[in-house]
Amino acid sequence: xxxxxxxxxxxxxxxxxxxxxxxxxxxxxxxxxxxxxxxxxxxxxxxxxxxxxxxxxxxxxxxxxxxxxxxxxxxxxxxxxxxxxxxxxxxxxxxxxxxxxxxxxxxxxxxxxxxxxxxxxxxxxxxxxxxxxxxxxxxxxxxxxxxxxxxxxxxxxxxxxxxxxxxxxxxxxxxxxxxxxxxxxxxxxxxxxxxxxxxxxxxxxxxxxx
Amino acid sequence: xxxxxxxxxxxxxxxxxxxxxxxxxxxxxxxxxxxxxxxxxxxxxxxxxxxxxxxxxxxxxxxxxxxxxxxxxxxxxxxxxxxxxxxxxxxxxxxxxxxxxxxxxxxxxxxxxxxxxxxxxxxxxxxxxxxxxxxxxxxxxxxxxxxxxxxxxxxxxxxxxxxxxxxxxxxxxxxxxxxxxxxxxxxxxxxxxxxxxxxxxxxxxxxxxxxxxxxxxxxxxxxxxxxxxxxxxxxxxxxxxxxxxxxxxxxxxxxxxxxxxxxxx
Numbered sequence: 001x002x003x004x005x006x007x008x009x010x011x012x013x014x015x016x017x018x019x020x021x022x023x024x025x026x027x028x029x030x031x032x033x034x035x036x037x038x039x040x041x042x043x044x045x046x047x048x049x050x051x052x053x054x055x056x057x058x059x060x061x062x063x064x065x066x067x068x069x070x071x072x073x074x075x076x077x078x079x080x081x082x083x084x085x086x087x088x089x090x091x092x093x094x095x096x097x098x099x100x101x102x103x104x105x106x107x108x109x110x111x112x113x114x115x116x117x118x119x120x121x122x123x124x125x126x127x128x129x130x131x132x133x134x135x136x137x138x139x140x141x142x143x144x145x146x147x148x149x150x151x152x153x154x155x156x157x158x159x160x161x162x163x164x165x166x167x168x169x170x171x172x173x174x175x176x177x178x179x180x181x182x183x184x185x186x187x188x189x190x191x192x193x194x195x196x197x198x199x200x201x202x203x204x205x206x207x208x209x210x
Numbered sequence: 211x212x213x214x215x216x217x218x219x220x221x222x223x224x225x226x227x228x229x230x231x232x233x234x235x236x237x238x239x240x241x242x243x244x245x246x247x248x249x250x251x252x253x254x255x256x257x258x259x260x261x262x263x264x265x266x267x268x269x270x271x272x273x274x275x276x277x278x279x280x281x282x283x284x285x286x287x288x289x290x291x292x293x294x295x296x297x298x299x300x301x302x303x304x305x306x307x308x309x310x311x312x313x314x315x316x317x318x319x320x321x322x323x324x325x326x327x328x329x330x331x332x333x334x335x336x337x338x339x340x341x342x343x344x345x346x347x348x349x350x351x352x353x354x355x356x357x358x359x360x361x362x363x364x365x366x367x368x369x370x371x372x373x374x375x376x377x378x379x380x381x382x383x384x385x386x387x388x389x390x391x392x393x394x395x396x397x398x399x400x401x402x403x404x405x406x407x408x409x410x411x412x413x414x415x416x417x418x419x420x421x422x423x424x425x426x427x428x429x430x431x432x433x434x435x436x437x438x439x440x441x442x443x444x445x446x447x448x449x450x451x452x453x454x455x456x457x458x459x460x461x462x463x464x465x466x467x468x469x470x471x472x473x474x475x
Contacts (some may be wrong), residue, residue, distance in 0.1 A: 111406055113368030114361050131364050131404055132357075 003051075004028045012044030012074070015066075022051050022058040026065065033069045045071055048097065049078040056086040063090065110146055112136060119156075132172060141165070151175075160199040169195040169206060179204050213321040216328050216448070217250075217346035221362030223333030225354045226383040229419060229429075230411075230441065231330040232260040234350075236428040237445035239294035244324045246285065246295040248317070250342035251332040252307055255299035261288065262426025263296050272300035275312040281319050290431070295324070305338030317345035335369060343370070348377040350410060354384045355396040360404055367407060379410035381444065386415045398455075411444030412455055413437050 003019035017025040033040075047062070063073055076087040076094040087094035106120040110128015116135070118124060123140030126148075134150035136142055141162050142154045148166035153175040155162030160177030174181045174197055181197075181204040194209040218231045228251070235247040249257035252272060258264040269284035274297070281297075288294035297320075300307065313329075320327045331342035343349065349370055353363035363380070370378050382401055389395035398412055416437035422429040429438040443453045 111364075111404075113371075114364040116368045129404070129406075133361055133365065 004032055006032070006040070009046070012046065013040055014046045014048055014077075016048040016050060017054075017062070018050040020051070022054050022062075025051055026058075026062055029062065030065055033065065033071075040069075040071055044074050047073045047076050049076060049080070049083045052080060054078075054080070054083050054086065056089050059083065059086045060090060063092075105140070105143075106138075110144075112150060114150075130171075138162070144169075154197075162198075164197040165194070165209065167194050168192040169197060174204060176204055211325060213325050213327065214347050215317050215321065215345045216326065216348045216350060217331055217342050218328060218350045218352060219331035219339060219342060219366060220333060220352040220359070221335060221366040222353070222359045225352050225359050226413070227333070227352050228256045228260055228330050229423060230350070230352055230381060230383065230413070230444075231328050232257055233428045233430045233438065233441040234445055234448075235294060235326070235328045236261075236288075236291065237430045237442045238326050238328075238448070239288070239291045240430065240442075241445060241449065242293070243326055244293050245326045245328065246297060246320055246324045248297040248320070248327060248329045249299035250308070250313065250329050250338065251305075252299045252338065253301065253304045254332065255301050257330050258286075258296060258298045259426060260423050261296055261428065263288065263298070264426070267298045270298045270300040271316070272303050272307045274316055275308045281316060305332060305336070305341070308341055310341045310344035313341050314345045335366065339366075343373065343375070346375065348379070349375050350379050350381050351405075351407070352381045352383055353401065353405070355382060355386075355390070355398070355401055357396070360396065360401055364405055367405060379408050380405055381411040381413065382409070383413045384415045385412055409455070410447055411440060413440040413444075 003017065003025040005016040007014045007016065019025055066073060073092065076083065076092050077097050078084055078094065079097050084094040105123040105125050107125045107127065108118055110126050110130065112118055112126060112130045112134035114131055114133030117137065119137035121139040124136055124138040124142050126136060126144045126146065129146040130136055130144055130148045130150040132149045136150065137153040137156050139156055142152055142164045144166040147168040148171050150171060151173045152164055152171045154164045155177040158177050160179060162176055164174065164176065170183065176197065176199050179199050195206050196209050197204055197206045218227050220227050231247055235245050239245045247257055249255050249271065258267060263286050266286050269279040273279045274281050274284050284297055286296045286298065317327055329342050329346065332338035351363050351366055353359045367378060382398055385398065386395055390397045402409060414436050416435055418432060418435040419429050419437055422432065429435045430441050432438050446453045
């Protein structure tokens with residue numbers, strides 16, 4: 001169990017196939033369709049494929065199963081290029097997943113003081129400073145309109161594509177997805193410019209903005 | 211004027227809460243107000259020593275909270291100023307002996323007789339801190355220009371904001387202008403930048419304080435002491451006067467501007 005998930009989205013119904021094996025996902029899908037197909041009828045359906053190694057044959061079987069229950073798929077969502085190619089071969093629209101995290105941001109007025117923690121599953125915007133000892137933990141990006149001197153975690157827990165922006169980026173510890181970095185010892189000279197931190201080739205790098 | 215309960219706190223120990231409480235109470239009394247200083251640091255009482263009243267203690271705060279005496283019996287009149295009183299802490303109990311609700315009740319009673327009730331909080335953010343904070347209308351957070359003290363002050367300010375205390379002001383103690391000038395000490399501006407709350411006082415480092423503390427004569431009674439003057443200025447600001455912050459060592463004081471700007475917000 002658990003190889004198939006069905007979710008309502010603002011655009012209709014998403015059927016998600018996951019796990020390691022396509023045949024297991026297919027079996028489970030059939031079982032679900034046999035018991036609860038009427039709930040899905042008449043909806044726009046997106047098929048999200050997270051099972052690796054799904055080719056044209058496997059995808060055709062899944063679509064055939066859905067069709068035999070009167071359901072037609074509007075588009076395929078997958079991060080695997082092989083799946084998107086298979087979708088193209090079968091004449092279906094396909095796109096990359098946009099991730100499960102909401103594209104909403106939490107906006108908080110600073111300062112985030114020592115001992116305080118701001119966490120949110122989406123992105124976080126802090127208007128003000130993050131003081132030493134303060135923590136910001138975001139599922140998405142982090143933007144600080146002020147000095148960032150505390151601990152910051154973007155892309156929690158494992159999304160390394162996220163970024164951290166700050167007018168003054170001097171965190172005590174920085175985490176992006178699975179990567180951790182600590183700034184060099186000693187005070188930085190001069191007025192700092194706005195900077196962005198991101199992961200490049202398995203390392204967190206910092207660049208001036210603009 | 212409405213009676214005001216002001217708690218003096220810091221987070222970190224040893225930054226001068228008790229010295230500032232004793233002197234601020236004395237300065238407000240010198241200005242003619244009815245003032246009582248309450249020592250909430252139960253188990254480690256010091257305020258009585260700094261005010262030179264240690265050998266007059268018969269009853270204390272815990273006796274009042276536990277109903278062994280009336281509030282009036284525990285109040286000690288200052289030996290110099292007839293409008294200044296002390297409510298001492300117990301030395302034998304610990305901080306859990308008085309509950310926040312007891313403190314609120316005691317301060318409510320004090321409000322009927324005094325125009326200023328100054329509560330000296332213990333260090334830390336535990337039970338004793340919460341007890342000292344419970345009755346406060348206003349809070350003065352004391353820090354020194356040191357990274358660890360500023361970090362703790364920041365933590366305390368966060369807790370005060372979370373507790374819904376709206377009037378929270380900052381006193382920076384033991385500033386050494388020549389060290390700031392050499393870049394060896396955080397400046398007032400540096401501290402304000404991190405803590406971003408209104409400034410109520412900047413007190414310079416002053417050896418006179420040690421002498422005064424040991425003698426039990428608050429330094430504000432010494433007209434020549436720079437720290438005494440700074441605390442008198444602080445009292446005047448509490449009373450609503452606009453008193454500029456003296457520029458330390460002739461430097462243009464950005465914190466005057468910054469502090470005015472923060473007050474406006």
